Amino acid sequence: MNAKKYLKLGALLGIAYLLNSFAVQSGLFTDAPRPVKLNDRIEHKVDSLLALMTIEEKVGQMTLFTSDWDVTGPTLRAGYKDDIKKGRVGAIFNAHTAAFTRDLQRIAVEETRLGIPLLFGYDVIHGYKTIFPIPLGESASWDMPAIEASARVAGLEAAVSGLHWTFAPMVDIARDPRWGRVAEGAGEDPYLGSVIAAARVKGFQGKDFDNADAVLACAKHYAAYGAAQAGRDYHTVDMSERVLRDVYLPPFKAAADAGAWTFMTSFNELDGVPATGNKFLLTDILRNEWGFPGFVVTDYTSINEMVPHGIVANEKDAGELSVLAGVDMDMQGAVYYAHLANLVKEGRVPESIVDNCVRRILRIKFMLGLFENPYRFSDTDREKRTIMAPAHLETARDVSRKSIVLLKNEKNTLPLSKSTKSIALIGPLADNKSELIGSWSAAGDSKQCVSLLEGVRTRFGTTTKINYAKGCDINKSDKSGFKAALAVAKSADVILVAVGEEAGMSGEAASRSSLGLPGVQEDLVRDLVATGKPVVVVLMNGRPLAIPWIADNASAILETWFLGTQAGNAIADVLAGDYNPSGKLPMTFPRNVGQVPVFYSMKNTGRPFDANSKYTSKYLDTPNTPQYPFGFGLSYTTFSYSGLKTSASSFRYGETLEVRVTLKNTGSRDGEEVAQLYVRDLVGSVTRPVRELKGFQKVFLKAGESKELVFQLTAKDLAFYNQKMRFRAEAGDFDLFAGGDSDAKLSVRVQLLE
Numbered sequence: 001m002n003a004k005k006y007l008k009l010g011a012l013l014g015i016a017y018l019l020n021s022f023a024v025q026s027g028l029f030t031d032a033p034r035p036v037k038l039n040d041r042i043e044h045k046v047d048s049l050l051a052l053m054t055i056e057e058k059v060g061q062m063t064l065f066t067s068d069w070d071v072t073g074p075t076l077r078a079g080y081k082d083d084i085k086k087g088r089v090g091a092i093f094n095a096h097t098a099a100f101t102r103d104l105q106r107i108a109v110e111e112t113r114l115g116i117p118l119l120f121g122y123d124v125i126h127g128y129k130t131i132f133p134i135p136l137g138e139s140a141s142w143d144m145p146a147i148e149a150s151a152r153v154a155g156l157e158a159a160v161s162g163l164h165w166t167f168a169p170m171v172d173i174a175r176d177p178r179w180g181r182v183a184e185g186a187g188e189d190p191y192l193g194s195v196i197a198a199a200r201v202k203g204f205q206g207k208d209f210d211n212a213d214a215v216l217a218c219a220k221h222y223a224a225y226g227a228a229q230a231g232r233d234y235h236t237v238d239m240s241e242r243v244l245r246d247v248y249l250p251p252f253k254a255a256a257d258a259g260a261w262t263f264m265t266s267f268n269e270l271d272g273v274p275a276t277g278n279k280f281l282l283t284d285i286l287r288n289e290w291g292f293p294g295f296v297v298t299d300y301t302s303i304n305e306m307v308p309h310g311i312v313a314n315e316k317d318a319g320e321l322s323v324l325a326g327v328d329m330d331m332q333g334a335v336y337y338a339h340l341a342n343l344v345k346e347g348r349v350p351e352s353i354v355d356n357c358v359r360r361i362l363r364i365k366f367m368l369g370l371f372e373n374p375y376r377f378s379d380t381d382r383e384k385r386t387i388m389a390p391a392h393l394e395t396a397r398d399v400s401r402k403s404i405v406l407l408k409n410e411k412n413t414l415p416l417s418k419s420t421k422s423i424a425l426i427g428p429l430a431d432n433k434s435e436l437i438g439s440w441s442a443a444g445d446s447k448q449c450v451s452l453l454e455g456v457r458t459r460f461g462t463t464t465k466i467n468y469a470k471g472c473d474i475n476k477s478d479k480s481g482f483k484a485a486l487a488v489a490k491s492a493d494v495i496l497v498a499v500g501e502e503a504g505m506s507g508e509a510a511s512r513s514s515l516g517l518p519g520v521q522e523d524l525v526r527d528l529v530a531t532g533k534p535v536v537v538v539l540m541n542g543r544p545l546a547i548p549w550i551a552d553n554a555s556a557i558l559e560t561w562f563l564g565t566q567a568g569n570a571i572a573d574v575l576a577g578d579y580n581p582s583g584k585l586p587m588t589f590p591r592n593v594g595q596v597p598v599f600y601s602m603k604n605t606g607r608p609f610d611a612n613s614k615y616t617s618k619y620l621d622t623p624n625t626p627q628y629p630f631g632f633g634l635s636y637t638t639f640s641y642s643g644l645k646t647s648a649s650s651f652r653y654g655e656t657l658e659v660r661v662t663l664k665n666t667g668s669r670d671g672e673e674v675a676q677l678y679v680r681d682l683v684g685s686v687t688r689p690v691r692e693l694k695g696f697q698k699v700f701l702k703a704g705e706s707k708e709l710v711f712q713l714t715a716k717d718l719a720f721y722n723q724k725m726r727f728r729a730e731a732g733d734f735d736l737f738a739g740g741d742s743d744a745k746l747s748v749r750v751q752l753l754e
């Protein structure tokens with residue numbers, strides 16, 4: 001670069017620095033577009049290839065079809081292999097293993113005019129073959145190294161199976177447990193959801209693609225899919241831009257900033273415009289504000305679905321709306337396939353727009369090294385050596401243990417006493433494998449899953465009598481098995497009862513209008529409690545459940561979600577006290593479905609609840625408080641918080657405030673605690689939530705050990721979208737809270753000064 005250019009660049013950088021520091025000083029923050037470091041060599045190759053391509057071949061790169069190996073949506077298109085041969089497909093999903101992907105890749109590379117290699121995508125959501133806890137469960141670990149390790153194993157196993165791309169992480173904020181897809185995400189909170197989104201993206205994508213041991217991540221479902229009305233999947237989403245930006249977009253921004261190379265549009269409309277045709281989302285925010293350099297794929301036939309949405313009259317119009325809004329690739333809809341070339345020829349879509357879409361896709365194929373070696377991910381020997389390696393199973397067991405949340409533990413029922421002579425293991429999920437790998441279990445093989453019965457027998461079987469009875473099914477009314485279950489229970493020192501949901505009761509198209517235990521499971525638990533023996537309820541479920549009677553009457557409750565391949569061993573580790581449970585809820589558990597939506601960071605309202613006043617915000621028949629709050633989870637030890645203080649009583653924009661609190665393990669067991677820091681902005685130019693998570697630290701302390709934890713806060717941490725839709729912090733008083741869940745009482749007040 002010559003001297004003049006250097007001077008110009010230096011001047012521009014200097015101006016940018018001054019503007020940014022002014023912005024910071026004024027409390028106004030901008031999410032400057034991510035600087036995209038494009039590789040000139042690749043860009044040159046992309047442009048050279050693009051120049052050779054016909055419009056049909058360009059549209060082919062923008063077309064994604066499913067193989068006939070798996071169906072994850074309403075339609076299955078036959079003849080996809082012929083389409084590959086004609087160069088009219090750029091990517092295939094639901095095709096995996098090194099052998100099968102090699103076969104399909106050969107068609108694309110050796111039998112088409114330009115030999116452009118295919119991308120292979122698949123829903124590797126919480127593991128490929130080694131299955132990890134469902135993402136909501138894993139999120140309960142609040143353990144970023146564990147979460148990243150899980151995605152790393154998933155990415156590696158996927159890559160050695162011929163896959164280049166996973167349709168994960170799902171980063172939809174969800175505050176309505178009726179929605180079955182809460183299982184796939186990280187719960188209700190933007191801060192926790194953002195930190196987890198970044199960890200998952202880094203896990204899937206690794207440090208680079210040089211060793212073909214990582215896959216492209218895909219942040220989905222963009223955007224606000226989790227706010228479906230009434231928790232009913234695919235339902236309408238309508239919210240203010242402020243809620244969109246303050247609550248639902250941050251995890252997507254975090255995924256983009258972590259380097260996610262793809263995004264997936266969501267099925268829902270947002271403020272009247274389906275996400276798949278929403279230029280505000282796909283171009284104004286994702287491209288222009290955030291500088292996202294990757295490509296955007298639709299969800300399954302979501303372009304076609306804009307016709308029933310009623311925003312277009314036919315699929316050709318839908319294709320036009322999508323490509324002009326910023327959609328690069330059409331999943332399974334065959335709308336670009338059928339109409340895009342004509343839309344260009346008719347002048348309705350500039351070819352330059354198509355070229356930009358194709359450029360984004362080809363750039364990634366070059367980046368993956370697929371032009372140098374299209375088969376580099378399809379190595380059967382490497383696949384055999386890698387899949388379900390012992391180290392992967394150990395990682396799965398570790399992540400699973402850390403995902404378990406201890407919700408109740410009366411009289412230290414847990415861990416099971418070493419003097420326990422006889423355990424009764426009861427319930428429809430006690431000797432089950434198929435449900436335990438959860439929804440979206442990819443190539444997972446439930447036969448490889450360790451059931452709870454197997455885990456308990458392995459851990460306790462040599463010293464303790466284990467008697468099992470199913471008792472009932474998950475979702476049937478037949479109680480004929482109760483008698484045998486009670487007989488088994490009567491002779492035991494302690495009863496473990498495994499109840500919950502079927503895996504198919506959460507995930508896609510799996511909303512429930514109630515949140516109780518299905519079938520007669522609660523009746524079974526009631527009868528077991530009536531024996532007077534200690535009853536440990538082991539929950540296996542894909543969403544927060546409403547279990548008020550169990551919460552009041554069980555001796556102990558473990559929330560174990562669907563823990564995947566190592567489920568039985570992980571739960572046994574916790575039952576035995578080999579691992580002290582450390583999980584915290586990533587989503588509020590309501591008392592009943594009538595409270596929904598209920599989440600910790602709600603607004604105060606003008607008439608906050610007051611038990612002494614009728615005319616305040618409340619129900620006549622249930623408290624406002626949930627059964628278990630966000631961030632809640634017990635341990636086999638106890639922790640105390642004290643000495644909350646800040647480095648100053650006030651601070652200014654651009655300064656960092658240190659927040660200190662002393663955490664002590666006041667119990668008799670070593671253990672981990674997730675210390676959480678919440679903030680309340682007492683007065684804003686718009687109303688502010690009563691609390692917002694702004695930091696957490698997962699800390700291991702030996703029994704009796706204390707540690708002073710230090711958090712750092714800046715004005716940017718306190719920023720929100722104001723009435724002018726500008727992201728800024730506002731001077732004023734803030735209350736800070738530190739504790740083990742979102743109900744933390746220990747607080748201190750600080751001031752942010754202009």
Ligand code: GLC
Nearest residue numbers: 072073123167220299300508
């Ligand atoms: C499904 C899901 C999406 C998934 C895609 C491909 O409909 O909504 O999460 O990645 O189709 O299977």
